[in-house]
Amino acid sequence: MTEQYGDLRELYQEVIFDHNRHPRNFHAIPDASHTADGHNPLCGDQLTIYAQLKNGIIEDVSFVGHGCAISKASASLMTEAVKGKTVAEAEALFHDMHIMLTEARPEGRDFGKLEVLSGVREFPARVKCATLAWHTLHNAITEARDTARTE
Numbered sequence: 001m002t003e004q005y006g007d008l009r010e011l012y013q014e015v016i017f018d019h020n021r022h023p024r025n026f027h028a029i030p031d032a033s034h035t036a037d038g039h040n041p042l043c044g045d046q047l048t049i050y051a052q053l054k055n056g057i058i059e060d061v062s063f064v065g066h067g068c069a070i071s072k073a074s075a076s077l078m079t080e081a082v083k084g085k086t087v088a089e090a091e092a093l094f095h096d097m098h099i100m101l102t103e104a105r106p107e108g109r110d111f112g113k114l115e116v117l118s119g120v121r122e123f124p125a126r127v128k129c130a131t132l133a134w135h136t137l138h139n140a141i142t143e144a145r146d147t148a149r150t151e
């Protein structure tokens, strides 16, 4: 492991710790147009995603719940990443995130801050923690009613 890689890892961990300790958009939206529950029984992560959609755009998005640092940080980063995006853009980002977290980094996509979760790929058991919020958002904005499970 090179020195530079170690520094990057540390920075990534700091961002994850920060989002776990101070999650962004961590509240309910009582009159949200779309909502879904997510559950990762392997780790005990449980969350609810709220989305306010207008003309195909995610005007507001938030979450509540409890779980491990990865699941909470991932949900927090996700809300920041998809707010203001169209449903189609959010779905495309979900698709690419899933590839980044399970296979390899897709070419030609700038993940911005979401990049900090890329290290999860080395820990298959934690992938489900990182993808839970995304699966749940997908269910919320596509109006699937079932609880998302990353079992």
Ligand code: ZN
Pocket (backbone or CB within 6 Å): 040, 043, 044, 045, 067, 068, 069, 070, 071, 128, 129
């Ligand atoms: Zn977890």
